[in-house]
Amino acid sequence: MSNFGFTISKARIIDYDANDRSIAEYIAEHEPSFRVCIECGCCSATCTTGNFTRFSLRELQIFLKRGENELVRDNIGKCMLCGKCILVCPRGVNTRNVVTLAREAFNKKVKNAV
């Protein structure tokens, strides 16, 4: 291949038809408060793990809802389940249960398991 000094950038389109939202649907089914998240980021702001690692619960929830599960699978194990995020959530999302259910879904290999 000739070296042109650049490569073709990957499209950043969110393809909902191709993505698999089964993990998000599994979580929402067992923890309905997952649906009311407004992605404000309070959970990430108060997160001890997020302070020391790249972990962001807000980001992971967005990726789950998009069906882009790969990053979630690689990072969901970092949560220490301390529950501080539940205390600060303005929408009353049971975030600890969201994390637990996400782990469960990946372990059960719900439909795709990435």
Next chain:
Amino acid sequence: MKIEGKRAIWSEYQKEIADDRYFYVRSCIRQNFFPGSEVAFLRIMREELGKDVYEHPCHTTCSGIGYHGDVVPVETAMTVVARQFALMTEAGYKNYVPSCITSFGLYTEILETWHHFPEVEGKVRKQLKKATGREFEIPENLAHASDVIYKFRKEIGAKAKYKLVNKNTGEPLKVVDHIGCHYSKMFPLKGVGGAEYPYVLAGMIEEWGGQVIDYPERRHCCGFGFRQYLVQANRGFSIACSKQKFESMQPYKPDMIITNCPGCPMFLDRWQYVINEMEGKTYGCNGEGIPVFTYEEVAGLVLGYDPWDLGLQMHQIDCEPLLEKIGYEYDPEKKYEINGTVTKINSHSLLNI
């Protein structure tokens, strides 16, 4: 179906295009990319349609490429544009016809700005007078050169020696039209068909016998985008845009692409080669690329001009398969002939420059 209502709505998407006496201004980059196009426009306008088209030797860049590349401030661009208008006024013309889509967009943007902020126009008038001693009048009519060809598409069609029809099957050629973003995406009312229903090229294609392809990414940018391309490291975004368009149009098996912007034919043409080098993909039939043309080149082909006079040898994607489809009579041996001497271009030496 209420046809009258549709006609009334469609009338809002039309624009006024002058009949004659045009002050024509060339593009900075087209003369390097596809130098035959502007010559073909002048030939068609003067020889085929008998129109008065004037070119001023003192015309310079409109500075739009620098403005959109973030190196020329808008006040400077306005004064440069005011000087072009002064040249038109001095020559006694009132209908301004730029060859470049970005120029057309910049002129439109500046005229709209002056319309809403007359004090800015006053400031520019003072600056121009101080710097050059010139004065100017606002053009009565501003139309892009493709608007003018669109206006006379029927007259060109009536003189056509060839139609955009496959000679072997008798089927109309499947043509992708690509409108430059600065034509009507910034000021939709200033373009034929606006941003939603671009018709300036589609009208030509239909009139000259082709079939317009309406594919999902029809209105997507070609990828030029100035800043995306001017910085080498960003060119991945530029080529990604073109690739998205090619992948979207490929299932419709287009025979050709027709464009009305200086950058679009360049990038839709050259990026096909680069994608092929990088990923080994081609988007046309039989492993070939999809030939890309400017509207002047297509008009010239329809009128039966020599393809090498139109500058089709400057295209990365060979035009010969398309010419064969149309049943065009031409001399393949003259492709690289300059003043009677055949000049062979070595593509590898070009790459290594």
